[in-house]
Amino acid sequence: FCGFVAPCAKRFAPALPPMGRAAEIAHFASGCAGAAAAFNTRRFPRLGAVLSTMFLAAAPPTVAVVVPSARLERAYVVMSTNASDGWWEILRIFERSWAFSTERALEVQVLYFNVSSPARIASVFGDRPLDIFNSSLDYEPTRQLAATMSRDRWITWHVAMLHKSERWAQLAKAAFLQGRAILCVDSDHVFFPGWLREVERCLTMHEICFESSFITVGSADEAWLPAIDPRHLDADEFWRHAFVNVGLFAMRCGPSVHTFWRRVVRIMRATLRDRGSANDQNAAGFLLRTGFAGVDWGVLSPYAANQLAPASWRSQRRPGPRVRRMMEEMVIYHAANVHCGTACKLQLMEEMNRTWFARRARARVEACTDGGAGGAAPELAALLQGS
Numbered sequence: 001f002c003g004f005v006a007p008c009a010k011r012f013a014p015a016l017p018p019m020g021r022a023a024e025i026a027h028f029a030s031g032c033a034g035a036a037a038a039f040n041t042r043r044f045p046r047l048g049a050v051l052s053t054m055f056l057a058a059a060p061p062t063v064a065v066v067v068p069s070a071r072l073e074r075a076y077v078v079m080s081t082n083a084s085d086g087w088w089e090i091l092r093i094f095e096r097s098w099a100f101s102t103e104r105a106l107e108v109q110v111l112y113f114n115v116s117s118p119a120r121i122a123s124v125f126g127d128r129p130l131d132i133f134n135s136s137l138d139y140e141p142t143r144q145l146a147a148t149m150s151r152d153r154w155i156t157w158h159v160a161m162l163h164k165s166e167r168w169a170q171l172a173k174a175a176f177l178q179g180r181a182i183l184c185v186d187s188d189h190v191f192f193p194g195w196l197r198e199v200e201r202c203l204t205m206h207e208i209c210f211e212s213s214f215i216t217v218g219s220a221d222e223a224w225l226p227a228i229d230p231r232h233l234d235a236d237e238f239w240r241h242a243f244v245n246v247g248l249f250a251m252r253c254g255p256s257v258h259t260f261w262r263r264v265v266r267i268m269r270a271t272l273r274d275r276g277s278a279n280d281q282n283a284a285g286f287l288l289r290t291g292f293a294g295v296d297w298g299v300l301s302p303y304a305a306n307q308l309a310p311a312s313w314r315s316q317r318r319p320g321p322r323v324r325r326m327m328e329e330m331v332i333y334h335a336a337n338v339h340c341g342t343a344c345k346l347q348l349m350e351e352m353n354r355t356w357f358a359r360r361a362r363a364r365v366e367a368c369t370d371g372g373a374g375g376a377a378p379e380l381a382a383l384l385q386g387s
Contacts, residue, residue, distance in 0.1 A: 064372050100191075113163045126158065208257050210284075
């Protein structure tokens with residue numbers, strides 16, 4: 001019984017595992033092995049020997065232990081398209097915000113996943129017309145999505161999603177990174193002071209921490225809904241209110257996260273072969289939601305790292321508790337919008353950067369005014385008006 005349940009318990013663990021679930025399963029399996037060994041010394045030595053073999057197979061093997069660290073050491077930034085259509089400007093905003101808000105020096109490497117060879121185009125079936133997949137049940141929504149962008153953009157997008165997932169699997173397995181923490185992020189993010197503490201706090205509890213967003217992001221509902229925290233919900237409730245965004249995550253490199261990304265790549269390749277389209281976020285979400293991820297994972301606060309809608313900070317809506325908390329706690333902004341090109345992303349990143357600092361400058365002005373700080377308040381107020 002233990003030999004059967006232990007691997008199944010690991011395979012079908014709840015989709016939002018608490019800290020230490022892997023240790024609990026390992027303890028359960030080792031307990032089964034001990035029970036079998038004790039049974040072997042009793043009245044049925046032959047049967048006990050057979051059972052011992054079964055149960056001991058379920059016990060985790062003895063391996064060299066790498067002490068993991070939650071301290072970020074490196075960052076890998078993705079440039080997901082050709083540099084000629086606005087992405088260099090986006091990368092420059094990313095780099096400026098990173099340099100200003102990062103409390104200590106981290107090694108940063110930019111990864112370019114462009115359409116650079118016929119092999120990469122063929123890997124996402126970009127060398128074939130989409131019509132060959134018209135027998136797929138998902139053909140119509142795929143065709144509609146492809147119609148929203150040029151063919152070159154469609155191919156470049158899929159090349160970036162597939163090959164960056166392969167790169168994450170390689171990094172998770174790399175010997176020089178074992179036990180070390182790295183940040184993997186798309187370049188359409190803006191960082192603010194405090195982001196490093198937020199990310200490392202999550203990594204102290206989980207092997208991998210994803211950016212998460214509310215399902216209502218960008219909708220009118222965002223303005224009035226209550227400020228719930230999906231991190232404190234059970235698995236079913238979490239997925240009812242939020243989703244995981246793989247555009248930003250931090251991971252402690254090791255076998256578990258390597259297995260996770262290897263499974264993401266397998267799902268993407270199978271989906272590309274059957275449907276002509278695949279998405280790294282959908283593949284990762286499927287594994288996390290069904291419990292097949294095989295990794296202890298968590299999410300960053302959706303208030304600390306979010307995709308706040310422009311209408312919410314432009315005062316076009318009356319801000320409710322959820323929006324107010326997003327504006328107050330934000331340390332990472334993701335300019336993610338499926339209907340938004342690079343020019344729009346660039347505008348959103350610049351505008352959010354100004355808005356974030358203006359709100360905090362205004363708060364300092366009000367604090368100085370309320371505290372009677374002499375001439376400091378008028379000077380700050382004039383500076384804020386001038387900006």
